[in-house]
Amino acid sequence: DIQMTQTPSSVSASVGDRVTITCRASQDLNSWLAWFQQKPGKAPKLLIYAASSLQSGVPSRFSGSGSGTDFTLTISSLQPEDCGNYYCQQGKSFPLTFGGGTKVEIK
Amino acid sequence: DVQLVESGGGLVQPGGSLTLSCAASGFTFSGSWMGWVRQAPGKGLEWVANIKEDGSEKYFVKSVKGRFTISRDNAKNSLSLQMNSLRAEDTAVYYCARYFVSGTYTFDYWGRGTLVTVSS
Numbered sequence: 429d430i431q432m433t434q435t436p437s438s439v440s441a442s443v444g445d446r447v448t449i450t451c452r453a454s455q456d457l458n459s460w461l462a463w464f465q466q467k468p469g470k471a472p473k474l475l476i477y478a479a480s481s482l483q484s485g486v487p488s489r490f491s492g493s494g495s496g497t498d499f500t501l502t503i504s505s506l507q508p509e510d511c512g513n514y515y516c517q518q519g520k521s522f523p524l525t526f527g528g529g530t531k532v533e534i535k
Numbered sequence: 536d537v538q539l540v541e542s543g544g545g546l547v548q549p550g551g552s553l554t555l556s557c558a559a560s561g562f563t564f565s566g567s568w569m570g571w572v573r574q575a576p577g578k579g580l581e582w583v584a585n586i587k588e589d590g591s592e593k594y595f596v597k598s599v600k601g602r603f604t605i606s607r608d609n610a611k612n613s614l615s616l617q618m619n620s621l622r623a624e625d626t627a628v629y630y631c632a633r634y635f636v637s638g639t640y641t642f643d644y645w646g647r648g649t650l651v652t653v654s655s
Contacts, residue, residue, distance in 0.1 A: 429597075462640075462642075464642075470647075471646065471648060472580060472630075477643070526580040
């Protein structure tokens with residue numbers, strides 16, 4: 429099984445700050461890596477697919493990069509509505525696996 | 536608009552059974568892989584099962600193999616998850632989601648979820 433290690437587990441930043449979340453896979457994923465945002469009591473929302481492609485309707489301040497085993501989600505200018513939990517997910521092989529999550533808070 | 540609506544959650548005793556359903560609309564259900572993802576209270580996301588467009592391939596997380604069954608009815612645009620021999624650790628919100636395989640291999644549409652509580 430492919431293990432997904434996501435860091436940090438939580439981050440507190442000010443409005444306008446740049447926030448970076450990292451996901452490391454135990455095996456080469458090519459680029460089959462997605463990022464999700466989840467707010468309390470809501471379903472996850474797809475932000476980025478194929479490592480760097482922005483899902484339709486997602487603000488351009490979100491971006492993804494990386495390939496192989498190391499991937500990054502960047503929020504270029506943190507906004508209050510960006511608070512929530514973020515998860516990476518590998519689509520390279522079954523069983524599909526998610527990272528442990530990162531909680532993003534406003535300082 | 537795409538809609539995925541789960542139903543069938545509730546309280547069940549350990550060892551019991553429950554069947555979740557997901558009604559899909561707004562996209563070509565028969566041409567889409569589908570899956571279930573769950574989230575235990577206060578925990579992260581865990582993939583549970585996927586099924587191919589025609590039902591010919593099914594995949595499960597190790598912890599539910601032999602206990603859960605995934606199925607679909609393309610004529611009714613419906614997805615099901617039959618859960619047997621339920622354990623306390625199966626307690627979670629269960630989400631139905633479309634698994635888009637054309638260049639993404641991820642879940643692009645999600646339902647709101649249905650809560651399953653396994654407790655005596």
